[in-house]
Amino acid sequence: MQSRNRRHQVVLLPIQAELPVDLAIKRFAIRLARQPIRFDQFGAFPSRVPAQQPLGPLVGHAADQRDSAVVDQHRSDSGGSATTTVRLLSSHPRSGTTDRSCPLRRPPLMPVDVVSFASGRGTGPSRSVRHAVDSSRPRHGTRPESERFRLGSRIAPALATPLRLAMLLVLAPFAAAQEPHDTVDKDYSDELPRIAPVEPSDAAATFRVADGFRIELVAAEPLVTDPIAVDFDGDGRLYVVEMRDYSEHPDESLGRIRRLVDENGDGRFDSSTIFAEGLSWPTAILCARGGVLVGAPPDLLLLTDADGDGIAERRERVATGFSRSNVQGMMNSLRWGLDHRIHGSASTTGASLITDANPDAPPLELRGRDFAWDPIAGTIEPTAGGGQHGMDFDRWGEKFVCSNSDHLRFARYEDRYLGRNPWFAAPAPTISIAADGPQADVYRSSPIEPWRIVRTRLRATGVVPGLVEGGGRPAGYFTGATGVTLYEPDPTSDELPWAIVADVGSNLVHRKRLTRVGNSYVGERIDVQSEFIASTDIWFRPVQFAIGPDAALYVIDMYREVIEHPASLPEPIKKHLDLDSGRDRGRIWRVVPERFEQPPPPRLESAANEQLVEALADRRIWWRRTATRLLIERRDPRAVPLLVARWQAADRTPLESLHLLSALDAYGALDETIVIDGLSDPDSQVRRWSLIWSERIASPSAALVRAIAATADDPALEVRTQAAFTLGAIRSPAADAALARIARRDHADEVARTAVTSSLGAGSTTVIESLLTSETVRDTDTGKAWIAELLGQVAARGAATERAELLAWLERWSESDLESHRALIEQLERWPTDHAWRTEIDAALGPDAAVRRAETIAGARERAVDRTESIERRIEAIAELRRADEATLLSLLAGLIVPTEAIEVQQSAIDALLARGGTPTIGRLLIEKLPELSPALRRRAMEGLLERTLWTVAVLEALEAGTLQATDLDPSQLRRLSDHSDATVRELAARLIAAPGPRDELIATYRAALDREGDRERGRATFVRVCANCHRVDGVGHEVGPSLASFRNRGAEALMTNVIDPNREINPQFVAYAASMVDGRQVVGMIDGETAASVTLRQAEGKTETLRRGDLDDLRSTGVSLMPEGLEREITVDQMADLIAYLMSDE
Known part of the structure; x- marks a missing residue:
């Protein structure tokens, strides 16, 4: 089947008439384009299909989620017959579930130009779809008016003709895109049907779950509404954050904390009480200190029940200053860490934090970083991270985050180490690790919501402003990634956990298999063109996850008809939606293996110390974390001998060891003997954490220093890298020698280089000499660049002793290795010219330096x-x-x-x-x-x-x-x-200078370009000349600003408007910041990353400049785009027409 002469064709798949009348579809059409298109995100019909290649399966769903169709087509050869199987499934309260299949044999499918629906005589979903119906073909009799598809009102599940809405939702982006009368004043109610929710009793049937697992409903309305975060206490009671004021009620304080209890131990919650209410936009929760720690920006609150009546009477503010500027970018994901601190994500809006324990201290500024609260010391410190909504630790305490359009990121190291070396501009700690890219494809089971389709069309045609992601696709890729969680489906296995991420807008849960690569991970998709969990119900809104006492994965389903930032909804659409729809609903699901058996409920809140210490060895991560937290919160000195005894036990496990170390440190009982013992443990992660805990010992003995230095030769890269970080706190020849060994061995690894460089101070010439005398380092581009960087830091520090050592060594070396000596000269020449000791270096290098220059x-x-x-x-x-x-x-x-x-x-x-x-x-x-x-x-x-x-x-x-x-x-x-x-x-x-005037007149002038026929090749030349510094199209240019590929679907007027007035609509990601340097320079760019010691700005041509914080005098947002105004000086109206022709071209 080929599409030779037509750009768009429709394939006719007849369905036999013996199907029940209320399910019959005379013809089922799938529209083809020159490129494959998704049909409900499953499969695609390409325009060219090799012989014997199956076309499908394709899946369609009715909007009421009760009816679906699966179309499978196979061809035996290029000229033979085709077999089409149509399977219809119906689920109704009155008739139950039916499953009918129809195998068809017919000649090869022939392209035709029509689309037909079963019900008839000119009635159809909407005018924009109806105009494509072939009225000349026979139809079934007209259905009663009461059973016709009704637009602009909530769909009655019993009346909606199966698959008719599915056809509307699938064809609407194409047929409706031809609608000539889109305006901001138009009434779009006919295209925006309200979708009915699925009742809890029927909801499980809407899920497709990966083989080997099942999903169970453990709580639903009225027990819980609007859940957004949960945590289990030591007795298995579930505390739930209800964000009832999402998304447009910031001042009404409707948020609540509920406590759910499983009364009979069957795994399902039976009772619900309100633990606290009157919270505004609560987003995070963690059981702690006999109550719950709750994030309710701007505050971090500790809520406790003082009299045991199940209601929190006491509210203690821990800190304040979390931003509320974006309802979908506020602090979240409170997690207990192996460092016995409570960690949280500051999200995209950041914070300017002041703790109640130290209110007079300067605010802690968080931009692109997370935070950790020490409940013992009462302090809050910044940590690496920088995700949006979702953060979690794996069993080894390694940190993962996610953002809406970057669904899996890993924090490679903790940036607190970087503050020791203010001359070092380090690479970003957190990187994207998904093998299929940050905004990877997802495979939804649910239909695309009508409002998404209409919004994409209005944005693409320039009727309303807004970013068009995914090349103009309204769905099919990560746009609402949230809740990253590390899940161990079999806690007894030593396999790495899966990374679980939801896409709240696509009604699905995604999973990735993690593979260790050097000092990082790679996450690879497990499910092939499907998802771990996907629902046909567009109300299914997985926003967060939790690992329960039973090791199950709990899915927090906010269950809303619409989840979207209000500012992202154009008024012509928003007025037909109810953003509060579902405020009275909410579900919590449990995902377990098929072989799962319900365990007894935990009883740890009042357990004896012996039981808690025993629980540290449990294979289930919830038990280890909860037991550790309860032991530390009790502050019972009688626990210390129990902890020490378990450390000394021969059957101590690696996972148990990590929690023993954490608890012993919290009790102040972690002595050098235990740390040295841990440094020689058979398990690499125990050795790594022993290095971290060794940093808490104020005056390490010679024996401990020797033990730390010995880990420089550890067989595990992650241990050697941590050793390089830890050695930075030790000033001794043994430490310098150990750093030198790590530098030589691991110079090719970016994180190892970062660790070594962060630890260099006085005496760093030992490391530099080690690198310079290593041919394996000196002869690589990476090695040369690193050496040059380290030498530059020596120059910047200006320590006389270091300079003298380096100069004396360079003088000796220049006489013995002329070729490497010349290579070094080339590196030295790249140093800034204002170093006072350039002449001394030249003298040390000998006359060859001056001659060569x-x-x-x-x-x-x-x-x-x-x-x-x-x-x-x-x-x-x-x-x-x-x-x-x-x-x-x-x-x-x-x-x-x-x-x-x-x-x-x-x-x-x-x-x-x-x-x-x-x-x-x-x-x-x-x-x-x-x-x-x-x-x-x-x-x-x-x-x-x-x-x-x-x-x-x-x-x-x-x-x-x-x-x-x-x-x-x-x-x-x-x-x-x-x-x-x-x-x-x-x-x-x-x-x-007079202030520039408004740009509306310029836009009106350039609107003339929309009526002119541009030349694509001239437009390409204009793009290269004007736009390629910051944009990349068809392999040309630099990726600094947003992708212009989406404008091919967005529309010419939107393109023109953004060129002439780039500040009309700015994604916060692309706002420019101005950095004032202490040397008087002004550097402007978008923030590309931040660490404790540096800020990285991205500028035109993809250039980045990393600025040391010590060199910053001021850093502030300009409030405008990095893209300059005034491009009309470089682009005439005719050239704008050419540019539009180039960017809108399909070639």
Whole structure:
């Protein structure tokens, strides 16, 4: 079956008439395009199908979730007959469940141009779908009016004709996309049917669960409503956060905490009481200190029941300052850690935290990092993380997070270590680890909600603003990833746990298998084109998970008709939806293996110390964590001998050992003997955690230092890496030698390099010498770059003793290894030129250093100006000229910044000048050259000039003198001047620059481009010239800003509007930040990552600059996009038409 001449075709699959009339469909149509399209996210009918390849199965569902159809088609060969099997399943309260299958034999399917429905004579789901119906074909008789599909009202499950709504939902994105009258004033009620909920008694039938597992309902309304987070206490009672004020009631304090109890031990909850109420937007919970710790931004609260009546009378505020600026980005996921602290996610909105234990301390600022509260010390500290909603630890205490569109991330190391080395700009601790990408495909069973389809269409056509993700697909990929949890389906197994992640918008639960790779993991999809759990019910909203005392996976189902940020819903759609629909509903599910048997309920709250210590060896993670927490909270000194005895026991297990160490430290009973014993444990994770706990010993003995240093030779990479972090707290020759061994062995691993570098201080020349004398390190690009970085840190520290040691060693080495010596010179030459000891280095390296520099510069001068050389060779030569003295540099590069030179050559010359430093002469030269530059080069030069206050003042003086005009700066640059951190700059800017006006008139002017026929090739050239610095399309450009591929489905007007007015709608991810440096520079970019010691900004061309916090004077949001205003200066109306033609092209 091929689509040769038509862009869109419809395949007709007839279904035999012996099916019951109320289930019959005369013809079942699947629309084809030139590319495969999803049908309810299962399978696809491609336009070209090889012989013997099955087409399907395809699955369709009626909106009431009671009826579904599975269409399977197989062809025996390219010219033979086709077998089509249509299986209809119906589930109704009155008739029960029926399952009918119809095998069909017919000639090869023929493409036709029509779509038909069973019920008839011109009645159909909507005009936009009805216009495609072939009225010339025979139909069944007309159905009674009462049984026709009714739009704009809640669908009655008993009346809805099976599959008719499924056809509406599947065809609506295509047929309705041709609707010519979409406007913001149009009434869309006909396209936005309300979907009825499934009652709890019928809900289990809506699930498809992976083989070997079953799902059970353990609580539902009215026992619980709007659950968003849960935690079990030591007796198995479930405390539930009810976020009843989601999403538009921030001031009504409707949130509650419920306590559910299983009265008879059958695994299902029988009674429910309200433990606390009057909370605003509660989001997180953890049982602690005889009550519950609750996140209710801005506060972290401890709620306790003082008199035992089941109601929390006491509310103690632990901390305050969590942001409430985004209802879907607030603090969440409170978890007990192996470090006996309570960890939480600060989410995307962050926090400015003040603890009640120390209210006068400066606020703890959290951006892109999480937090940990020490309930013993009462302190809160920042931790690595930076997810949105969902955070969990595995059995070894390693941390995983997720975000809406990045569904699995791993925190490779704890960034608290980085503060020791302020000269080190470290890589981001948290990385994405999903093998199929951050926003991977998902395979839903539920139909796509009508409002998603309509919203995508309105955004794609520019009727309403908003981001169009997934290339214009309304669903089928992670858009609402949430609740990452580490689940062990068989707690007795040593296999790594699965990473469980929900997609709340797709009504499913996804799972990934984790594989250890170096110091990180890779998560790989387990289910092939299906999911661990998927429901046909669009009300199923899995928002979080919990691991229970029974080792089961508990799924927290908020059960809402709509879960979406209110600001993301255009008013023409929102007014037809009820965002409170489901506030009176909620479910909690339990997923267990098929062989699961209900265990006895736990009774740990009042258990004796002996029982709690025994529970530390339980294979089920809930028992170990809960027993550890209860032991620590009791503060009963009689527990210490029990803990020590178990540590000394011959049958102690690795998992038990981790919790014993945690409890012993909390009791202050973790002595050197236990730590040294742990450092030689057979299990690598026990050795790793023993290293972490050794850091708590204030004055380690020589024996402990030797034991720590010995782990530098550990067979496990994760132990050696932790040793490198831990050794940073020890200043001794043995520690330096151990770091050197790790550096040589593990230089290829980024986290190991980070650990070593974070630990270097005085005496780091031992490590550098070790690297320089290792050919395996010195001869690799990674090794050379690392050596150069470490040498630069020595220079930055400026310690006289270190410098003397390094210089003496370099002098000896230069006489013995000329080839490596020359390689080192090349690295040293890349250091900033303002190091006072450059002359001393040259002397130490011998006369060859000066000779080589002179030879290099002479050769570079010749190649840079030689137009017979390739552009690439000339650019390399210009980069080498950065080593020249300033007079030579200026005389040469001034002659290359001229219109007759290639733009790449001019750009390289400008970059070389900007990289040289902020001398007045360089600034004056660049300002003089500005009028000769093309718009793109002028912007590049101006960006560099505005980075330094000295040059910025020179720019303003040129404006005052008339040498430059305000039009030489784009609006975003003008705004930077007006908001500059330097008062002199602000005053000059206020006097010289008028505020830019609104851009609506420009948009009206450029709307003419929408009516012109653009040229795709010219548009591509415009894209390369103007847009490729920050956007990537068809393999060209840099991925800095949002993907432009989505505009192919979003529409021409939306594209034009965003180019002319980039600040009209800004995703917070792409807001620019301005960093003021202590050296006077101004660096602007999007925040790409933060650690304890640094902030990384992403700039145009995909460049990143990592700024040490010690060099920061100020960092603040500009409130505007990194994409500049003023592109109309570089794009005419005709060029806009060309650009639209290129970006909207399917080729």
